Amino acid sequence: MNEIQAAALSIFETQPKRETNFLLFDLGGSNSNTAVFTVDEEIFEIKAVNGLTHIGGEDFDEALVRHCVDDIKA
Numbered sequence: 365m366n367e368i369q370a371a372a373l374s375i376f377e378t379q380p381k382r383e384t385n386f387l388l389f390d391l392g393g394s395n396s397n398t399a400v401f402t403v404d405e406e407i408f409e410i411k412a413v414n415g416l417t418h419i420g421g422e423d424f425d426e427a428l429v430r431h432c433v434d435d436i437k438a
Contacts, residue, residue, distance in 0.1 A: 368397035368413055376408045
C-alpha cells in the first residue's frame with residue numbers, strides 16, 4: 365500500500381459511513397499524489413491513483429520561493 369492509499373484508508377476509518385466521493389491530494393517531500401475514492405457504507409474503493417515524481421520536495425520549494433520573490437518585486 366502506498367502513502368496516498370494509506371491516507372485514503374485513514375480518512376475512510378474516521379468518516380461517517382455514508383455514500384461519499386473523495387479527492388485526496390498529497391504534496392509530499394519528493395512527489396505529489398492524487399487519489400479518487402468512494403465510500404459506500406462499509407465499502408471503500410479506490411477509483412484512481414496517480415502521482416508525479418518531479419513535483420514536491422526541492423522542486424516545489426524552489427517554485428514557491430520564485431513565486432514569493434516575484435510577488436515581492438512586483
